[in-house]
Amino acid sequence: MPTPSHLKNPLYFDFRAARRVPESHAWPGLHDHPVVDGGGEPGTPDAVPVVDLRDPGAAAVARVARAAEQWGAFLLTGHGVPAELLARVEDRIACMFALPAADKMRAVRGPGDACGYGSPPISSFFSKCMWSEGYTFSPASLRGDLRKLWPKAGDDYASFCDVMEEFHKEMRVLADKLLELFLRALGLTNEQVAAVEEERRIGETMTATMHLNWYPRCPDPRRALGLIAHTDSGFFTFVLQSLVPGLQLFRHGPDRWVAVPAVPGAFVVNVGDLFHILTNGRFHSVYHRAVVNRNLDRISLGYFLGPPPHAKVAPLREAVPPGRTPAYRAVTWPEYMGVRKKAFTTGASALKMVAAAESDDADAAVHQQLVLSS
Ligand SMILES: C=C1C[C@]23C[C@@]1(O)CC[C@H]2[C@@]12CCC[C@@](C)(C(=O)O1)[C@H]2[C@@H]3C(=O)O
Ligand SMILES: O=C(O)CCC(=O)C(=O)O
Numbered sequence: 001m002p003t004p005s006h007l008k009n010p011l012y013f014d015f016r017a018a019r020r021v022p023e024s025h026a027w028p029g030l031h032d033h034p035v036v037d038g039g040g041e042p043g044t045p046d047a048v049p050v051v052d053l054r055d056p057g058a059a060a061v062a063r064v065a066r067a068a069e070q071w072g073a074f075l076l077t078g079h080g081v082p083a084e085l086l087a088r089v090e091d092r093i094a095c096m097f098a099l100p101a102a103d104k105m106r107a108v109r110g111p112g113d114a115c116g117y118g119s120p121p122i123s124s125f126f127s128k129c130m131w132s133e134g135y136t137f138s139p140a141s142l143r144g145d146l147r148k149l150w151p152k153a154g155d156d157y158a159s160f161c162d163v164m165e166e167f168h169k170e171m172r173v174l175a176d177k178l179l180e181l182f183l184r185a186l187g188l189t190n191e192q193v194a195a196v197e198e199e200r201r202i203g204e205t206m207t208a209t210m211h212l213n214w215y216p217r218c219p220d221p222r223r224a225l226g227l228i229a230h231t232d233s234g235f236f237t238f239v240l241q242s243l244v245p246g247l248q249l250f251r252h253g254p255d256r257w258v259a260v261p262a263v264p265g266a267f268v269v270n271v272g273d274l275f276h277i278l279t280n281g282r283f284h285s286v287y288h289r290a291v292v293n294r295n296l297d298r299i300s301l302g303y304f305l306g307p308p309p310h311a312k313v314a315p316l317r318e319a320v321p322p323g324r325t326p327a328y329r330a331v332t333w334p335e336y337m338g339v340r341k342k343a344f345t346t347g348a349s350a351l352k353m354v355a356a357a358e359s360d361d362a363d364a365a366v367h368q369q370l371v372l373s374s
């Protein structure tokens, strides 16, 4: 009788062979807050906001402002990325996750590596395992990385790379469009948007990283978790969730999880921590998680935008109210990741850890203004 694949490779947990959720994958506290449906009538309190890019400029700007201030996330429709391309992207991702375990393990993420196969970096902060597999890569240099999964560089390799490159091209343009919309939503005029870009070169230097998630069907979904609750660390993320829902956004007052409906062809846009800093906390990063399903596999794709590693991210002058000082100090993305690591191990909030020092606070600024104007 052949040896089951999970016994051949003790590092690989074979979700397909699991008939129950073992203790290693059972998370406490998953049901501490109720889950509500985010797919209700637009405008009702739990309905996830929708931004349609086909709406006239001012309407889309107003919707982005409201969603980014109140939710830190929204569904993006009318974005122009062809549905047929999204279908091919999902199909190629499914084909990649269906590779034999041994092939996937060849591309395993090493300690400290940004890219590779396996659990996402955040999993290293938790003793429990998530009910998912993931693959992170840089779309700008995918052909080299992907040889680890497909060393023979055959048809599956070629079609995966072709489709992801096509997707990346579309997404990078969409990311620039959305960045501009975000800046307009902060209240910047067209001239100010151009001046910010001239000075900070945010759009021009923004980098993209892709992280693919596979959440296998699970015999006991109430005990398991696909992706632990987190905020994304970069500027903003486009999430493509296939027809199987599973993404939940956390909302306060009363505390609850809002299940994001799977809207065919839509992206979910998440505000990340560095955008929270850039906008001086006006647009807030969203705490979210992914749950699993008893009968269906689920696939999602995160297209993460952030600054290049050397760039310091500080609040935009235009986002700081007159007479106040910036609420956050300047950090690079790697510095922020270091702070977040410390925050995870101490239970602190990473954003609070990069908040500007007391002496920098608003009262001091107002006092200084009074002195200067008297
Ligand atoms: C660009 C990135 C964001 C990310 C870390 C990464 O370098 C690549 C993977 C991303 C991801 C996806 C799952 C959740 C998350 C918190 C994680 O552990 O890996 C995010 C990271 C992030 O937003 O910080
Ligand atoms: O699977 C999802 O819907 C969410 C994925 C996610 O949050 C992430 O990759 O950061």
Ligand SMILES: [Fe+2]
Pocket (backbone or CB within 6 Å): 230, 231, 232, 288, 302
């Ligand atoms: Fe996320």
